[in-house]
Amino acid sequence: MSNGNKMLVILNVDDARKAHAARFNAGEEGAVRKAAGLMGMRLGVAKTDKALELARKLPEGKLFDSGKGMVPLVREDIYYALCANLTFDQAWTSRGVVTGADSSPDSTTLKAADAYWATVKIGSTVLVFDYDEPEFPLWSAAIVTGIARDGETLTARWRDYPALKPFTVQRQSVGLLRPNIAS
Numbered sequence: 001m002s003n004g005n006k007m008l009v010i011l012n013v014d015d016a017r018k019a020h021a022a023r024f025n026a027g028e029e030g031a032v033r034k035a036a037g038l039m040g041m042r043l044g045v046a047k048t049d050k051a052l053e054l055a056r057k058l059p060e061g062k063l064f065d066s067g068k069g070m071v072p073l074v075r076e077d078i079y080y081a082l083c084a085n086l087t088f089d090q091a092w093t094s095r096g097v098v099t100g101a102d103s104s105p106d107s108t109t110l111k112a113a114d115a116y117w118a119t120v121k122i123g124s125t126v127l128v129f130d131y132d133e134p135e136f137p138l139w140s141a142a143i144v145t146g147i148a149r150d151g152e153t154l155t156a157r158w159r160d161y162p163a164l165k166p167f168t169v170q171r172q173s174v175g176l177l178r179p180n181i182a183s
Contacts, residue, residue, distance in 0.1 A: 005047065007055045008032045009086055010071050011079060012041035019079035022061030022071040032061075035069035044086030051085040054078060117171050120144060125159060127175030128167075139175060 008029060011021035020041070024032040036043035046055035057078055062070040120126060121144065128142040145166060146155035154174065157166045 005052070007046040007052060009044045009046055009055050009058065009082060010036045010039070010041050010061060010069060011044065011074075011082060011086075012039075012071070013079070019074050019076050020071045021058050021074045021079055021082060022069070023055045023058040024061045024063070024069075028063065031063050031067075032069070034067050035063055038066075038068050039071070041071060042088065044082065044088050046082075046085070047087050048085060051082070051087070054082050054085060058082075113172075116176055117174075120154065120171060120174065120176070122147060125177050126154075126156065127177060128156060128169050129173070141177065142169075142174075 006026050008024040008026050009021060010024065010032065011019070013019055023046075026045075033043055035041075044051075046052045058074060059072050064070070124144045125141055126144060127139045129139050141159040142156040143159050144154050144156050147153070148155070148168075152171045154169050154171055155166055156169060156174075158164050
């Protein structure tokens with residue numbers, strides 16, 4: 001199941017808060033990456049001895065012709081140990097993005113998104129991916145408290161945790177809430 005010294009793992013927690021994970025052959029990385037993207041799941045790579053040991057405890061995953069895969073339930077303790085020991089794509093770590101999803105937005109969509117992001121100003125409530133919590137990744141509401149001279153770097157604070165330290169985020173990495181339902 002491993003290719004050299006690495007093994008691929010698809011994992012996620014479902015809407016019922018049940019942990020899912022499966023190991024996949026590293027030689028099928030393209031198909032595994034696509035499956036993770038289609039299913040909205042995380043793709044991790046087991047490279048270290050500890051991560052490989054944990055990945056070997058997982059059931060073997062299965063890829064279907066549809067591009068998706070089978071990722072069964074696993075024990076929570078194994079899931080959280082994997083989250084702490086796997087290596088995740090930089091895109092996931094920095095923006096909460098699952099790579100592999102086939103998406104090619106058209107120019108009309110991009111133009112509309114850029115126009116909408118341009119409306120973000122000091123005081124706007126936005127959604128920000130909290131990449132500092134890899135075990136519990138989530139999007140949370142934040143209040144924009146400043147905009148850098150480049151116009152793209154926002155300073156924000158968590159709306160529901162105002163005592164936490166402010167942070168910076170790129171304008172196009174935030175999700176937008178409809179203003180009348182932001183609070």
